[in-house]
Amino acid sequence: MLLPLSEPVPLAPGLVARVQQVRQEADEPLPRRFLHFHGPAELVLIEDGAGQFLCEDALLPFSAGTLLYAPAMAIHDFDFSEGPRAWTLVQFDPLALDPGVVAPPAGPRSSALDDPMRLRIRVLLDWLNQSIQSQLPRQAVAVQLQALVLAISQTFGPAPEDLSSPLSSLSRFRPILDQLSRFPFRTLTLEEAASRCAMSPAYFSRCFSRTFGTGFIAYQGRLRLQQAARIIATSDEPISQVGYRLGFRSPAYFAYCFKSLFGVTPSEHRRII
Structure with a gap:
């Protein structure tokens, strides 16, 4: 679910x-x-x-x-x-x-x-x-x-003056997060993501994992699956088309990834919702 x-x-x-x-x-x-x-x-x-x-x-x-x-x-x-x-x-x-x-x-x-x-x-x-x-x-x-x-x-009430945290400026990742939001169907490589954030791939990978608690590629895949779950729950679009639209190479692979995250297949998810 x-x-x-x-x-x-x-x-x-x-x-x-x-x-x-x-x-x-x-x-x-x-x-x-x-x-x-x-x-x-x-x-x-x-x-x-x-x-x-x-x-x-x-x-x-x-x-x-x-x-x-x-x-x-x-x-x-x-x-x-x-x-x-x-x-x-x-x-x-x-x-x-x-x-x-x-x-x-x-x-x-x-x-x-x-x-x-x-x-x-x-x-x-x-x-x-x-x-x-x-x-x-x-x-x-x-x-x-x-x-x-x-x-x-x-x-x-009014905003507090200091809400700082040790997360070391999440805003540095805004370029790629905006890209993922606007174009969820386009997969970014680690090198492309690092370039958009003006970092080297190795440094970007370390900073992203430390800040988000997961690697960039895993985060991107989970984000697409979350988007797919909402589309399936709120539309009649064929499930295979949802998977293709969000960049999954086959319906079988899409179903495998979906069940790995949510514990149910895309078809079961639509019936439950």
Whole structure:
């Protein structure tokens, strides 16, 4: 099935937002680290568990009751500690907001909510989710999204002056990440990626693996599989065509790679969703 936290894929066409509630027991594997980015902005209410939120050059601790925000196209990930974990994830289209009414925060944010504010955010999240599930008109969902963004903007307040982390400037990788986002079907070699980031291949490989927790080629393959999973779940495009479009050389190889990551074949994934 789709990985539940921070998928590096866009919203399905026409959607203003999506809401997902996730709960994992202490004996379940931790979500794998995967620094990534996507067009939607992302809001996460941590309801159980603790860890660190990595976003661009920010490193922010979180625990139960923390509200986290990643702007659109920001490179980010969530690093949970051992123990039970629960969160509500919202990914939304910033362009759906009326700029005369509200604008989302410009950078990553974190706020430890008191009980009244936590209840208020929880009610707004549930209200937004019910509207999406009821398939209300896009405009109606956008109004409810604006109410949520207004509330979180009040919660976060002004941006902190120093959110620096030891991730040594994720922005150095922006050229290749933008390329992967715009042209997911084109495979970059290690040498091409290093050249776009003005680094030698060896230095690029070391920096990328240290920052992202995986090699560049593996990251690129996983990103394409995540994109394929979302296309399969939200369209009727033939599965073989999805694989070819994203650069897999044959349907059999695509199915093998897909099952290796998600535990199900592309056809099973479409039936489950």
